[in-house]
Amino acid sequence: MRLEYFQLIDRIVDINLADRKISTEATVPTTSTIFEGHFPGFPLMPGVLLIEAMAQTSGWLLVAINRFERMPFLAAVKDAKFRTFVTPGQKVSVNASLVHDGSGYAITRASVELDRKSVCDAVITLRIMDFPNREMRDKMRETAALVGFSTEVPANG
Amino acid sequence: MSSTFDTIANIIAETCDIPRDSIKPESHAINDLGIDSLDFLDIAFAIDKAFGIKLPLEQWTQEVNDGKATTDQYFVLKNLSARIDELVAAKGA
Numbered sequence: 001m002r003l004e005y006f007q008l009i010d011r012i013v014d015i016n017l018a019d020r021k022i023s024t025e026a027t028v029p030t031t032s033t034i035f036e037g038h039f040p041g042f043p044l045m046p047g048v049l050l051i052e053a054m055a056q057t058s059g060w061l062l063v064a065i066n067r068f069e070r071m072p073f074l075a076a077v078k079d080a081k082f083r084t085f086v087t088p089g090q091k092v093s094v095n096a097s098l099v100h101d102g103s104g105y106a107i108t109r110a111s112v113e114l115d116r117k118s119v120c121d122a123v124i125t126l127r128i129m130d131f132p133n134r135e136m137r138d139k140m141r142e143t144a145a146l147v148g149f150s151t152e153v154p155a156n157g
Numbered sequence: 158m159s160s161t162f163d164t165i166a167n168i169i170a171e172t173c174d175i176p177r178d179s180i181k182p183e184s185h186a187i188n189d190l191g192i193d194s195l196d197f198l199d200i201a202f203a204i205d206k207a208f209g210i211k212l213p214l215e216q217w218t219q220e221v222n223d224g225k226a227t228t229d230q231y232f233v234l235k236n237l238s239a240r241i242d243e244l245v246a247a248k249g250a
Contacts, residue, residue: 075195102205104215105198125198 001026001053003034008053009094012148015064020098022061024147026053027091035088045086050120051077054110058096058124060149062106063140065098066128071140075105076125084119086112092119104128161208161238168203169234172196182235187228210244 001008013023028045035043055074062072086092096110106128111121131137162182169186170177173196186192192200201212220226230236 075198100202100205101211102198102201103211103213104218105201107202125202127198 001029003029003032003049006052007143007146008049008056009060009147012060013093015061015150017064020061020065020101022057022064022096024053024057024060024094025091026094028086028088030089032088043088045088045090047080047082047120050082050086050092050112051080051122053092053094053112054096054120054122055124055126057094058106058108058110058126060144060147061096061098061108062126062128063144063149065101065106068137068141068144070128071131071136072106072126072128074124075127078123078125080120080122082120084114084117086114086119090114096124099123161241162234164207165200165204165234165238165241168200168207172199172203180234182233182238184234185229186232186234186237188232204241208241208245210241210248212241212244 001010008026009024010026011024013025015022034046034049038044038046055077059072059074062070066072091114093113093116094110095113096108098106099109100107104127106126108124108126109121110124112119131140166177166180169175169180169190169192173190173192175190180190184190186197186200197214201214205211217226217231221228221231231240
């Protein structure tokens with residue numbers, strides 16, 4: 001994770017377009033100013049950032065489904081549950097699957113796992129829109145390369 | 158078997174916590190019932206699931222923005238019901 005850039009995902013492990021699901025992974029940094037406040041003497045990965053990790057993972061799935069032609073934006077989070085703590089240095093797996101591909105929106109079910117045990121999960125709604133400008137699309141492609149997003153047809157696609 | 162209108166009225170009542178009795182065929186989802194675009198996504202999702210269709214929200218929005226259609230044509234519930242019936246019929250054709 002590069003928290004200072006709000007990049008919650010380190011690597012895309014697999015995108016399966018046939019089953020419309022994705023797996024990513026991320027390691028919580030051992031140090032961050034965030035942990036100085038959340039919480040002093042008891043550093044925890046904030047739940048809102050775990051939601052963001054699920055949203056970003058869902059987003060990469062939607063980017064793949066839309067062949068980088070359109071951009072997903074977070075619109076709603078439902079039924080979010082946090083089952084255990086995530087602490088600095090831990091490596092988590094993030095999974096998302098497409099529940100519904102609507103007109104201009106999509107719904108995913110996502111989860112964060114630690115050692116194959118569910119840490120948190122939620123239902124996420126994303127608006128699917130045209131890229132607002134070319135700069136954003138280019139920057140997204142750069143980020144995509146950083147997290148291992150294939151510009152070719154993804155695996156299992 | 159309930160009518161298309163009854164189905165979407167029930168969906169709206171449940172999704173947006175609007176009294177079912179206040180939802181009429183003449184109601185405009187946005188202007189009369191106060192449903193915003195985000196809440197309408199929930200409604201669209203429920204309608205898509207209930208009828209096995211994909212409401213073409215983006216196409217409708219574009220038509221309204223281009224002045225080719227009015228919001229009444231798609232968001233007055235009796236008209237929305239008719240559009241859904243058309244989509245269901247087209248799916249079965």
